[in-house]
Amino acid sequence: MCELLGMECNVPTDIVFSFSGLRQRGGRTGPHADGWGLAFYDGPAARVFLEPTAAAESPLARFLSENPIKTMLAVGHVRRRTRGPTCLSNTHPFVRELWGRHFVYAHNGTLRKVRRRPLGRFAPIGTTDSEYAFCYLLESLRARFQDYPRKVSDLWRAVAEIGAEIGADGSFNFLLGDGRHLFARCATRLHYIIRKTPFGLARLKDDDVQVDFSTVTTPRDRVAIVATLPLTVDEAWVQGQPGELWVFDGGALRATLPSGR
């Protein structure tokens, strides 16, 4: 199993605080020591930092904590491998280009039956079920829309439907970014929180760090954070229901759609 971390905001925000918590679970407070990755969008393009090693011990992960990159949309992952060896090509998040933009994806769970699904123009580079499912998801989107849908709710519904379809193959908790939205599907465990005015104090569960968000924000800032398990102890995280897809845009939850079971 693995842990997911997503952030989607209405102003460029750094993810250091949340990533510091997640990073500890990558080998220190959690067993997810088989790789980590963090993707930062800048418009339709993303850059991704990946390492097939434990985040807790990683100089690169520490560098990112000390040199924060501001972004409106980020997707992160720490991996405890279940299927597929520990190597770069099996490290989440995965990235592909579709409709002239990067799609970034990370998965938590096991999809034992996903390989019976035929693929199209996207091929896995590594050997994980996770990446296979991503390739199938993108091919399904491509087959439905020739270009990025003008009516974005069509895209939301498509992601929910394809998520439900793949969800039948096992456990499919995932995060998906498209440069604008953060999609988050709960199969078993997923939580979110929206930080907005009035901002308060938050303390990490996994590290001796606290932040008073009121000192680093303006009243119009909104930041949505999604994580497998709550990252802080003194905030009210919303727990996902199995088979629910959340759509975040502008730091707000725009929709909760049914997405199978």
Next chain:
Amino acid sequence: MCELLGMECNVPTDIVFSFSGLRQRGGRTGPHADGWGLAFYDGPAARVFLEPTAAAESPLARFLSENPIKTMLAVGHVRRRTRGPTCLSNTHPFVRELWGRHFVYAHNGTLRKVRRRPLGRFAPIGTTDSEYAFCYLLESLRARFQDYPRKVSDLWRAVAEIGAEIGADGSFNFLLGDGRHLFARCATRLHYIIRKTPFGLARLKDDDVQVDFSTVTTPRDRVAIVATLPLTVDEAWVQGQPGELWVFDGGALRATLPSGR
């Protein structure tokens, strides 16, 4: 204009020495201050570090110099923009998946007429001619081969032919990695060197650094380095002829193919 850097070896090697020289040209000894990128392969997958800022001043570029990543194949670039604004989506090298492996590409030159060429399944994310040409190149490969060619010389010839075709649209110096080969096409300026036994001393042109390679290598190591301009002062770099494609594999020049003019 920009500067290119490629490395292809028969043993995992760090690129720090060469990158240190290139990095200085990113805003200090050279004017290429509009972004930089460095891709490292690990098998068929690559991870790419990108910044739309000057490499000479970049904490991330310094981090990579201080925390070397060993690889058999690397592609780097420092950018001085000619067409397309300075932003992440216009920062080389560019990456796409084809045949279940990453292709990594960087370009030096301007291709004023490339946009008349129709694209297929690969779409540019940014606004550069360079990325457009990459999409066209990959689509052309995909149209010729259903999968990674078993006879690799078929692939070599295809890259040379497509390089010649795109080369007619302007100036097309490029580096292309496929996880195994480094392809390097010279349109105007490109140089290479093979470092092999007996290894000697090399001094960077752009920085006060020298390395005695005999102390960090074994007799069977072979490292090919390709760069727009020679990076060292005391080695014999081979200058490319316009319209020549080099193919490196195992730290050796496997072929020099005609590739237009």
